[in-house]
C-alpha cells in the first residue's frame with residue numbers, strides 16, 4: 001500500500017490525529033466542554049464554526065471491560081459489521097480496498113429533518129502503533145477516517161450534500177493479570193477508547209439542529225458500537 005498515491009497523506013494524517021487523540025481534554029487547548037456522560041463514557045465538544053457552519057470537534061473517552069483495542073478497531077474498520085452498529089447509515093460502498101488495512105468508502109447517511117441528506121467519501125486506515133512509553137503492555141491500535149475527493153463520486157451532484165469528516169479512534173488495551181498466575185481472561189482486560197471526530201456538514205444546516213443532532217447521535221453511537229463489540233467477542237478467544 002505504501003506505493004498508493006494516498007499513502008503520504010495517510011501517513012501524515014494518522015500521525016497528527018494520533019498525537020492529538022493522545023492529548024487529554026485538559027491539555028489540547030481550553031474550550032472543551034463536557035456535554036454527555038454515561039458511566040465510564042465522557043463526551044466533550046468545542047463550539048466551532050467554519051464559514052458560519054457548525055463543525056464542533058468532538059472528543060469522547062471511554063473505558064470498556066472485556067475487549068481489546070484490536071477488537072474495537074477491527075469492528076469499527078471492517079465494512080462487514082458497519083450496518084449492525086451505524087444506525088444513521090443508509091448505504092455504504094467499498095469503493096476500493098487499497099490494502100488489508102486501507103479502504104476507500106462512500107456512505108450515504110439517513111436524512112435528518114429539516115437538513116438535506118448527507119454523504120461522505122473517505123479513506124479508512126487501521127494500524128497498530130508501538131507504545132511510545134515502551135511499557136510492557138499491549139500496543140495501541142487506531143483507525144483514522146479522512147474525507148477525500150474521488151472523481152467517480154463528485155460532491156453535491158445528486159440529492160446529497162457532501163460532509164467532510166476527520167475521525168480518529170485510538171484504543172489502548174489494559175491487562176490486569178490474574179493473581180494466581182493463570183491465563184488472562186476477558187475479566188482481566190479492558191480497553192481505553194478515545195474517539196475524536198470533526199464533521200463539517202458541508203452545506204447549510206441550522207446550528208441549533210446540528211448541535212441537537214450531535215448531542216443525540218454521538219453518545220448513542222459510541223454506546224451502541226461498544227456494546228456491539230462486546231456482544232461479538234464475549235464467547236471468542238481474545239485477540240490483542
Ligand SMILES: CCCCCc1ccc(-c2ccc(S(=O)(=O)CCO)cc2)cc1[C@H]1C[C@H]1c1ccccn1
Pocket residue numbers: 086088089107109112115116118120145163165167197199201205210213214217218221
Ligand atoms: C444535518 C446533519 C449533517 C451531518 C450528518 C452526519 C454525517 C456523517 C456522520 C458521520 C460519518 C462517519 C462517522 S465514522 O465515525 O467514520 C463511522 C463510519 O460511519 C461518524 C459520523 C455524522 C453526521 C451527524 C449526524 C451525526 C452523527 C453522529 C454520530 C454518528 C452518526 N451521525
